[in-house]
Amino acid sequence: MRISLSTLAVVLAASTPLHAQNTAYVIEAESGVLGSNMVTSSEGDVSWVEISTSAAGTAPGSADNVVTLTPSFSQAGEYDLYARLYVGPETYSDDSFFYANAFGSPAVDDEAQWVTMNQIAAAMGYTEDDQLIADGGQATTEAWKWVRLQTEEAALTYTVPDNVLTQTFQFAGREDGLRIDKFAFGPHGYSFTVNQIENGLPGTEGVPEEYQPEGPPIASAKSKFLGSAYADSQAKNFTYYWNQVVPENAGKWGSVEGTRDTMNWADLDEAYNLAQENGFPFRMHVLVWGPQQPGWISSLDPSDQLAELQEWFDAVAERYPDLDYLEVVNEPLHAAPDGTSDRADYIDALGGIGDSGHDWILTAFRMARDTFPASVKLMINEYGVVGSNSNTTAYLDIIGDLQAENLIDVIGIQCHAFETRGSVDTMQANLDRLAESGLPIMVTEMDIDGTTGDDSDTVQLADYQRVFPVFWEHPDVIGITLWGWRIGLWRTDEEAFLVDEYGYERPALQWLREYVQSSEDWYGYDVWNNWVQTDDWLGKIYVGYAPWIWAGDNWIWMPNPDESETGAWGYISK
Known part of the structure; x- marks a missing residue:
């Protein structure tokens, strides 16, 4: 899905061709004065600048990392900033740089004067001539793409006064592998396509108005939550739609401790605090996995690896004492930390496969149970389960061994688009098999694709209507x-997003809201976090996945010995 020139004519209130002075001013990155750590390279007819040795932090730190440009404008005014960038093959290790948030020469160590542009490997930016360069985008890595630069709150504007048409603009490298070709300053209040910027054509007056949802979250007052992965690209208007939070990448060990004993909690803190401030359940993703682990862990001997794993567990438990759900192991059937396929190699530190075939999983869960408070529900997570009888069997084998030691509280199943294209009957049957374990089930990573054709909305809507009710209506799915x-989500190319560049809801999202909000809850009473407040029954009643037992003609509460809330259990007439 993209905004083209023809679509833009509908979206904008005024879309008439402008005079030549309303073109963008384009300046090549390599035309400036380069610090000693900044180098130029070329391929074909494209030349670019990149940093030779990666830096870090939230400001350049040294003039060696800075490039100084001196754009000369033909007219005064306010300008928006665009950049043509290329993210290298290392993706999220090749995708950040700094740029000054105003004209001039800011102090290299003052983060208040610099913007850290990161996560450029995610879907953002535009490559096709007729694409409007907006805040989002679908281009990812290993392609030249135009990106509209912005802060988290709003796009920056750069002021050119009447008497100083030549300005100083600085940017700086941060990660090697990010190629910076050129910058463009477009007159504020005008929109530009790739073709208009690259060929010096006038922009189009007006900026498309963004949709502002009203909230509350779709599943508020429901006994089940409907949440989303959280990341910078997914943050805008999050709380208007979703009432559960899980960090997409920020909670992975490699994201937090990429450098040994140097912890980067900032993005994980943001996701956790969002949940805490809004009363949403928070799921920590993830302690143990094969991919996206620290690069240094595999070179240690097993005893040191185990010590580092315990340090990692301890650090998470100390910093986030109020976790609701904790993924201890992710994708044990497909992505163990065994050193294959570029994965981390520390499986032996956890006991290897052992007699059970998965001793390493049992060890990880024992460590987690010992480390985290009893209130934290421990989970396992896997993909390719509900569509496969054999994978369900293998998964249940692991789950059974965990249950034997009381090490697991919730079963996680991912349900990506490529997993749910098969028979609904098969998915239902395997959900029922998982439920027979007696554990609640959480759908942890659902997405449903559209298509790159004109019928993308129709395709996505039909698949949501086919797939989503199977899971939402299952009594053991929490x-x-x-x-x-x-x-910007990971399946942007497959058009799995639910709103367009300007936040307008696709038909699947409109249906999802209506469907979820029309679903019935317990006896017509609203439920919040598994508790319902009644005026004429028993007062405060727990109505979660357990321990209510249907006894043929009524519900019976089977109290947890640790439960002490008076009036929370008893007899409810059907």
Whole structure:
């Protein structure tokens, strides 16, 4: 899905061709004065600048990392900033740089004067001539793409006064592998396509108005949550739609401790605090996995690896004492930390496969049970389960061994688009098999694709209507988490997003709201976090996945010995 020139004519209030002075001013990155750590390279007819040795932090730190440009404008005014960038093959290790948030020469160590542009490997930016360069985008890595630069709150504007048409603009490298070709300053209040910027054509007056949802979250007052993965690209208007939070990448060990003993909690803090401030359940993703682990862990001997794993567990438990759900192991059937396929290799530190075939999983869960408070529900997570009888069997084998030691509280199933294209009957049957374990089930990473054709909305809507009710209506499913919902989610190319570049809801999202909000809850009473407040029954009643037992003609509460809330259990007449 993209905004083209023809679509723009409908979206904008005024879309008439402008005079030549309303073109963007384009300046080549390599035309400036380069610090000693900044180098130029070329391929074909494209030349670019990149940093030779990666830096870090939230400001350049040294003039060696800075490039100084001196654009000369033909007219005064306010300008928006665009950049043509290329993210290299290392993706999220090749995708950040700094740029000054105003004209001039800011102090290299003052983060208040610099913007850290990161996560450029995610879907953002535009490559096709007729694409409007907006805040989102669908281009990812290893392609030259135009990106509209912005802060988290709003796009920056750069002021050119009447008497100083030549300005100083600085940018700086941060990660090697990010190629910076050129910058463009477009007159504020005008929109530009790729073709208009690259060929010096006038922009189009007006900026498309963004949709502002009203909230509350779709599943508020429901006994099940409907949440989403959280990341910078998914943050805008999050709380208007979703009432559960899980960090997309920020909670992975490699994101937090990429450098040994140097912890980067900022993005994970943001997701956790969002949940805490809004009363949403929070799921920590993830302690143990094969991919996206620290690069240094595999070179240690097993005893040191185990010590580092315990340090990682301890650090998470100390910093986030109020976790609701904790993924201890992710994708044990497909992505163990065994050193294959570029995965981390520390499986032996956890006991290897052992007699059970999965001793390493049992060890990880024992460590988690010992480390985290009893209130934290421990989970396992896997993909390819509900569509496969054999994978369900293998998964249940692991789950059974965990249950034997009381090490697991919730079963996680991912349900990405490529997993749910098969028979609904098969998915239903395997859900029932998982439920026979007696454990609640959480759908942890759902997304449903559209298509790159004109019928994308229709295709996505039909698949949501086919797939989503299977899970939402299952009595043992306690909630569903979408793996992103805005452009920038990992399946942007497959058009799995639920709103367009300007936040307008696609038909699947409109249906999803109506469907979820029309679903019935317990006896017509609203439910919040598994508790219902009644005026004429028993007062405060727990109505979660357990321990209510249907006894043929009534519900019986089977109290947890640790439960002490008076008036919370008893007899409810059907």
